[in-house]
Amino acid sequence: MEKLLLLLHTEDDGSLRRQSLEALTSAKETAEKIGADFYLGIVGNGAKKSTELIGNCGAKSFAVLEGNDFSVPRYSTDKSAALALIKHFAATVVIAPNTSRWARALPGATFQAGGRIDTRVTGIATDGGIQIQRWYYRQRMLATLSRTQRPWVILIESGIFKAWEKVSVQVNVEEVSAELKPEMKRTESKGYENASGGEQTIKPDAPILFVAGAGYMKKQSDGKTHVKEAEELIKKFLKLSGASLGSSKSLVEAASEGAEVISIMTHMNQVGQTGSTPRHQKGLSTCCHGEEPHVIGWRFINERRAVNTDPNCGWAQGKTDVLYVADAFEVMTKLNEKWGQKWGQA
Numbered sequence: 646m647e648k649l650l651l652l653l654h655t656e657d658d659g660s661l662r663r664q665s666l667e668a669l670t671s672a673k674e675t676a677e678k679i680g681a682d683f684y685l686g687i688v689g690n691g692a693k694k695s696t697e698l699i700g701n702c703g704a705k706s707f708a709v710l711e712g713n714d715f716s717v718p719r720y721s722t723d724k725s726a727a728l729a730l731i732k733h734f735a736a737t738v739v740i741a742p743n744t745s746r747w748a749r750a751l752p753g754a755t756f757q758a759g760g761r762i763d764t765r766v767t768g769i770a771t772d773g774g775i776q777i778q779r780w781y782y783r784q785r786m787l788a789t790l791s792r793t794q795r796p797w798v799i800l801i802e803s804g805i806f807k808a809w810e811k812v813s814v815q816v817n818v819e820e821v822s823a824e825l826k827p828e829m830k831r832t833e834s835k836g837y838e839n840a841s842g843g844e845q846t847i848k849p850d851a852p853i854l855f856v857a858g859a860g861y862m863k864k865q866s867d868g869k870t871h872v873k874e875a876e877e878l879i880k881k882f883l884k885l886s887g888a889s890l891g892s893s894k895s896l897v898e899a900a901s902e903g904a905e906v907i908s909i910m911t912h913m914n915q916v917g918q919t920g921s922t923p924r925h926q927k928g929l930s931t932c933c934h935g936e937e938p939h940v941i942g943w944r945f946i947n948e949r950r951a952v953n954t955d956p957n958c959g960w961a962q963g964k965t966d967v968l969y970v971a972d973a974f975e976v977m978t979k980l981n982e983k984w985g986q987k988w989g990q991a
């Protein structure tokens with residue numbers, strides 16, 4: 646019988662992010678379907694306390710590694726912590742959220758445990774065993790595969806499973822220790838730096854993706870460009886809606902051409918074939934044409950809306966649920982007014 650370990654880490658403040666709660670749902674469902682024993686291991690600041698928050702998950706037993714050595718992400722200590730938990734439970738299958746912390750540390754832990762790892766997993770089936778789904782070749786090919794090697798570590802993407810509903814229940818928690826050599830603690834964490842150099846605009850957990858396109862930089866009906874006005878509208882919308890910011894390639898590349906640009910935008914925001922493929926419940930595209938290399942990055946956006954002055958733009962070719970043929974400057978102004986009234990910030 647498989648022994649399934651759900652491996653989580655806490656955030657700096659001791660909380661569990663939504664992606665961890667989604668991984669919990671996937672681990673519990675998988676364990677139930679294949680009749681496996683289900684265990685829970687948590688690493689990081691406040692790990693012991695966080696087990697209480699999800700004490701209702703039905704794990705057979707709980708174990709944690711916490712303390713200064715594990716309070717910040719660091720490859721060597723995270724790898725040792727994960728390895729200690731895999732060994733502690735003699736886990737044959739490990740499910741973990743595909744966070745940057747685990748994506749960095751778990752391949753090393755898996756190697757040392759003699760196992761195999763699959764990252765960016767987008768689905769788990771249980772037809773006489775475990776099969777995972779994973780995209781290859783920049784999201785063009787979907788593969789279903791299983792493995793015989795154990796332990797098998799599966800890093801699950803966000804937005805695939807429903808987040809587990811937390812109910813606080815006090816549980817018995819074992820404290821596990823990991824073998825840490827002094828050189829494993831040489832790397833010091835000095836804090837966080839946003840990729841954009843300013844405010845963090847990329848929010849994988851946000852329900853809405855807001856995409857801005859190169860139309861914001863073009864001459865408008867009055868024959869002038871309004872880039873600064875566009876920047877203010879976008880910033881305000883992001884603040885009010887909490888949306889994640891995406892961009893077309895043309896808009897982010899304008900910066901390197903020396904044009905007046907929207908300052909909060911970097912290549913990290915680019916969505917599409919040569920950009921990212923984010924996962925959000927809803928997406929709103931503005932001033933973006935909706936060409937195929939861009940829209941391919943919307944593969945996992947469930948509800949799509951676009952605003953474009955051109956009724957024949959790419960979005961009109963069946964790529965969006967609703968196309969508003971309208972001026973995005975006007976639409977955004979109205980949207981901000983409405984959101985502002987709703988949240989008392991008009």
Ligand SMILES: Cc1cc2nc3c(=O)[nH]c(=O)nc-3n(C[C@H](O)[C@H](O)[C@H](O)COP(=O)(O)OP(=O)(O)OC[C@H]3O[C@@H](n4cnc5c(N)ncnc54)[C@H](O)[C@@H]3O)c2cc1C
Nearest residue numbers: 858859860893894895917918919920932934938939954973
């Ligand atoms: C190999 C390859 C890979 C690529 N990878 C990517 C990628 O990863 N991501 C990506 O985005 N692109 C990618 N591209 C580029 C892609 O083909 C398009 O060129 C790009 O997406 C166009 O960006 P855009 O729609 O913002 O700009 P434009 O094509 O210039 O469109 C601007 C749009 O804004 C509209 N508009 C202007 N003013 C307003 C207004 N006031 N209100 C409403 N609408 C307005 C216009 O009608 C127009 O439709 C790739 C291309 C190639 C060849």
